[in-house]
Amino acid sequence: MKITDIELSILESPYHYGMSSEATDSRGPQYALIVKVHTDEGITGIADCDSHPHIMKAFIDAPSYIHAFAEGLKYAVIGENPFEYDKIWTKMYQSSFYQGRRGAAIHAMSAIDIAIWDIIGKATGQSVSVMLGGRNHEKILAYASTLFRNTPQEMKEAVQKYRGLGYKAVKFGWGIVTENPLQIVSLVEAARLEAGPDMDIMVDGMWTSDVKLAIQLVKELEHYKVFFVEEPLKSDNLAGYKKLANAVNARIACGEQLAGLYEYKQLLEEGDVDIIQPDISRAGGLTEVRKLVTMVEQSGKLLIPHAWTSDILTAASLHLNSYQKNPVFQEFCTNDTPLSRELVTNPLQLDSEGYVHVPSTPGLGVELNEEVIRRYAIDTLVVNTL
Missing domain, CATH: 3.20.20.120 (Enolase-like C-terminal domain)
Incomplete structure (x- = not known):
């Protein structure tokens, strides 16, 4: 199994963050990033990320500046076997050495990593916890x-x-x-x-x-x-x-x-x-x-x-x-x-x-509502290294 591409969708809520007088509860972040990691076997892993979506998108899709040391995370991920999650994590970390290997870089890595674990669970028919x-x-x-x-x-x-x-x-x-x-x-x-x-x-x-x-x-x-x-x-x-x-x-x-x-x-x-x-x-x-x-x-x-x-x-x-x-x-x-x-x-x-x-079905155990994704998406990009 190989990872073929990464799909990024930035969503925008109709509400601003905070407590509004007419709301029934607090209202969360105005933006969200949905990450889909696709494979050549038709299995897709999903994740979201509690960081600024536009910044996360740039970290993942940035062009190669210095190979393996300063480039978008896509170069460390696409073409790899998702079961080699430690190898992929180390490659992503190294690829961000010269643009701040902590902070936002690890935030973007985190979303990809969660999606990879979702793939692993779905491919084996097991929950992520197993x-x-x-x-x-x-x-x-x-x-x-x-x-x-x-x-x-x-x-x-x-x-x-x-x-x-x-x-x-x-x-x-x-x-x-x-x-x-x-x-x-x-x-x-x-x-x-x-x-x-x-x-x-x-x-x-x-x-x-x-x-x-x-x-x-x-x-x-x-x-x-x-x-x-x-x-x-x-x-x-x-x-x-x-x-x-x-x-x-x-x-x-x-x-x-x-x-x-x-x-x-x-x-x-x-x-x-x-x-x-x-x-x-x-x-x-x-x-x-x-x-x-x-x-x-x-x-x-x-x-x-x-x-x-x-x-x-x-x-x-x-x-x-x-x-x-x-x-x-x-x-x-x-x-x-x-x-x-x-x-x-x-x-x-x-x-x-x-x-x-705890969800017991394969992977994370939750599935995206694609209609809702389309309704609130303001930017969607399929990332590859071509």
């Missing part, structure tokens, strides 16, 4: 992932909503607390009062560069039994994270903005946070994050994947969680937007106990 090395769990407890509401009363109403939908956990992020970090305490207090003791609450958002303020706020949040506090500091502030993590009892989480094992190794060793949060579509794909699972387990930390796009990335994250020995949560984005809710024909659903089941 092909990763072990389907250890059939369902993962989900948390509703949404944005902070503006008032305590709106926070209570949001908790009522998610509890009514069957969620046993909810995470509020960003929004108003990025403008005034001090508001987070009263908002979380209201959420906890409404949730009672049996619902897990998490919080997210880059609040401050003031480490002492972060320590103060997290200590106040501890009174409301938050399960974790995500990225209260900039992700590069490793010294700040270590100081924060060692000063509080609440779990500190970080990692969705990082790319590649080297950056995660630094976070583990220098930041000493409690929870690592790789976004598979940014961190290096399943090939890289599969290795990160072992690294995190050996460090005595937890790994909870970040997933804020569509059911395609959520499915990939579910397979990674299934592969983990001790998964904790599956982030389940509640965005009210077609680029989150309508991209697949078999949307993932919460069960009556608050879990999402």
Whole structure:
């Protein structure tokens, strides 16, 4: 089997990111990138990518500048056997040496890598979790992932909503607390009062560069039994994270903005946070994050994947969680937007106990809704090396 070409579709949502007064929930990214990797045996792998689609397209389709060191990722992928995923990953990484081998380069690599694992599963008739090395769990407890509401009363109403939908956990992020970090305490207090003791609450958002303020706020949040506090500091502030993590009892989480094992190794060793949060579509794909699972387990930390796009990335994250020995949560984005809710024909659903089941059909286990892709596509390109 050989990879023949890569198809890239940039989609545009009719909605802007954020919380709109007329929306039923938060609205996610305005753009999405759908990646299809085609093979000579008619098997196609799919992925989406939680990065700027136009930039990802350029990284994949750029012409060759210096062979094998500075060229589009297509030169490292097309013509290769998808089962040689490690070889392909290494070739992609090397091909981006002279245009920034981390960051955006690994984001683009990640989408291709996820699609390759989808091919591997489809070709063998197995789910991705089996092909990763072990389907250890059939369902993962989900948390509703949404944005902070503006008032305590709106926070209570949001908790009522998610509890009514069957969620046993909810995470509020960003929004108003990025403008005034001090508001987070009263908002979380209201959420906890409404949730009672049996619902897990998490919080997210880059609040401050003031480490002492972060320590103060997290200590106040501890009174409301938050399960974790995500990225209260900039992700590069490793010294700040270590100081924060060692000063509080609440779990500190970080990692969705990082790319590649080297950056995660630094976070583990220098930041000493409690929870690592790789976004598979940014961190290096399943090939890289599969290795990160072992690294995190050996460090005595937890790994909870970040997933804020569509059911395609959520499915990939579910397979990674299934592969983990001790998964904790599956982030389940509640965005009210077609680029989150309508991209697949078999949307993932919460069960009556608050879990999402790991797809069991071959590959990722979700299939694209081609009609929706056509409806929102603003740019489609078939990439090859001819």
